[in-house]
Amino acid sequence: MSEDPTSKGKRFLEEIDEFCGSRRAWHVKHDEPTDPKYGWLPTERPIEKHIEYGVINLDKPPGPTSHEVVAWIKKMFNLERAGHGGTLEPLGT
Amino acid sequence: MGTVIHSSKEYVCVMQLHKPVDEDRLRQVVSMFVGTIYQKPPVRSSVKRSLRRKRINKIELLEYTGKYALMIIDCEAGTYMRKLCWDIGLILGVGAHMRELRRTRTGPFNEDKGLVRLQDLAEALYRWREEGKEDLLRRYILPGEYTVCGIPKVVLRDTAVESIVHGATLAVPGIAMIQEGIKRGDLVAMHTLKGELIGLAKALMSTEEVLEASRGEAFKPERVIMEPGLYPRAWKRRTG
Numbered sequence: 001m002s003e004d005p006t007s008k009g010k011r012f013l014e015e016i017d018e019f020c021g022s023r024r025a026w027h028v029k030h031d032e033p034t035d036p037k038y039g040w041l042p043t044e045r046p047i048e049k050h051i052e053y054g055v056i057n058l059d060k061p062p063g064p065t066s067h068e069v070v071a072w073i074k075k076m077f078n079l080e081r082a083g084h085g086g087t088l089e090p091l092g093t
Numbered sequence: 094m095g096t097v098i099h100s101s102k103e104y105v106c107v108m109q110l111h112k113p114v115d116e117d118r119l120r121q122v123v124s125m126f127v128g129t130i131y132q133k134p135p136v137r138s139s140v141k142r143s144l145r146r147k148r149i150n151k152i153e154l155l156e157y158t159g160k161y162a163l164m165i166i167d168c169e170a171g172t173y174m175r176k177l178c179w180d181i182g183l184i185l186g187v188g189a190h191m192r193e194l195r196r197t198r199t200g201p202f203n204e205d206k207g208l209v210r211l212q213d214l215a216e217a218l219y220r221w222r223e224e225g226k227e228d229l230l231r232r233y234i235l236p237g238e239y240t241v242c243g244i245p246k247v248v249l250r251d252t253a254v255e256s257i258v259h260g261a262t263l264a265v266p267g268i269a270m271i272q273e274g275i276k277r278g279d280l281v282a283m284h285t286l287k288g289e290l291i292g293l294a295k296a297l298m299s300t301e302e303v304l305e306a307s308r309g310e311a312f313k314p315e316r317v318i319m320e321p322g323l324y325p326r327a328w329k330r331r332t333g
Contacts, residue, residue: 005287010270012238012288013246020201022243024272027304032269034251034286039323041287042236047227053290053318054234059208072211076218 006033008041051077100200101150103167108178111188113159122184123152123164126177135176147172161192201242209233237318238290241282245275247303247312248284249291254324257283257291263312265303275300281312285324292317 010026017023040046045053060069066084074082110119127149134142151167166174175191182189197204217229249257253267269286275296283291294312303311 009248009285009287013248013284016238016242016288017246018242019206019239020242024245024274026270026272027300028270029265029268029304030250032250032286038251038254038325039285039287039289042238042289045236047221047230050227050231050236051234053237055237055240056209056214056234057202057206058214059210061211069211073214076214 004033005036005041009034012042052079099170101167101169101198102172102196102200103165103198103203104174105195105197106164106166106174106178106191107193108162108164108181108189109192110160110162110182110185111190114185114187116157119157119162119185120154122181123154123162125184126181127152130172130177130180132173132176132180135173135179138173140171145171149177162189165197167198201239207233238284238288241290241293244282244293245272245279246282246284247271247275247294248286251286251324252327254285254291254319255321255326257314258317258319258321258324260314260317262297262310262314263294265298265306265309265311268303268311271300271303273300275303277302280315283312283314285319289319289323291319 040049042053056073058069058073060066064072070082070084073079129146129148131144132147133144134140136142148169149166149172150169151165153165154162155165156163166172166177174194178189178191213229213233217233220226220229247263247268248270249263249267250269253263257263257267263283275281276299277296279296281294281296283294285291292314293316294314296311297313298306298309298311
């Protein structure tokens with residue numbers, strides 16, 4: 001049997017923090033499971049939702065601006081909304 | 094994305110000096126730029142050109158040839174590297190400009206954490222659309238939750254989620270888990286028990302206060318990311 005969504009969710013939250021080397025202890029206020037029929041585990045979202053709520057650590061090529069690259073990605077994925085984590089001048093990568 | 098755009102950055106930068114200077118002199122001047130500096134954004138920039146205070150955490154001089162200086166810079170978001178090079182040249186008295194630049198880190202996202210190229214994305218999309226295989230897309234696209242790594246977290250019970258998505262303030266009974274070290278006024282990330290990011294909020298109570306209290310408003314949402322309708326509406330609806 002696979003692990004329940006509550007333990008998987010807890011482990012996912014710990015993984016996010018580990019991603020940037022952060023470690024903070026947790027305190028339980030209400031020990032309660034989550035109902036699998038609502039929402040999704042972030043790693044198990046339907047692919048369309050995964051794209052919509054996703055983030056890409058992109059290696060920007062020299063030449064186009066960050067804004068142009070975002071516009072291409074929006075077009076590639078047919079997205080309404082997309083952004084980036086900071087403007088770089090066109091020659092930066 | 095809002096938390097990432099305002100997070101610290103790391104760059105690798107090549108600065109070209111217009112006349113050679115002594116390496117010790119260069120090191121001395123470069124170290125003057127570590128700490129809080131004043132910077133006016135360059136003429137071609139994406140923000141208002143007014144004098145701003147920016148924090149530079151680290152400048153490491155990796156190589157110096159007499160003409161080119163290779164540096165690693167760790168700084169606050171919105172610090173202009175082109176301007177930094179120009180200003181270092183000014184203080185050196187010989188003039189300098191930025192020759193090459195690469196950003197090596199944006200908040201938690203650095204070059205070691207699987208950089209994705211545009212052609213990788215194109216390939217992954219083709220594989221999904223033409224062959225129905227999601228594996229590459231899931232490898233290259235991370236759940237957006239990774240953007241809030243390092244921000245203290247509070248986890249909501251299923252029954253509290255939907256009211257927060259609709260803008261309500263989070264009260265103590267809606268909290269399932271909370272991380273240590275939250276102080277009043279801190280920015281926190283609100284998650285579901287499955288780990289999904291609901292949004293960002295400002296703490297009205299500290300971790301200790303939340304643990305001791307049985308009621309009261311604890312977190313005021315500042316930005317909601319989750320779409321409505323995923324979790325049940327648990328609040329009373331007005332009838333009639």
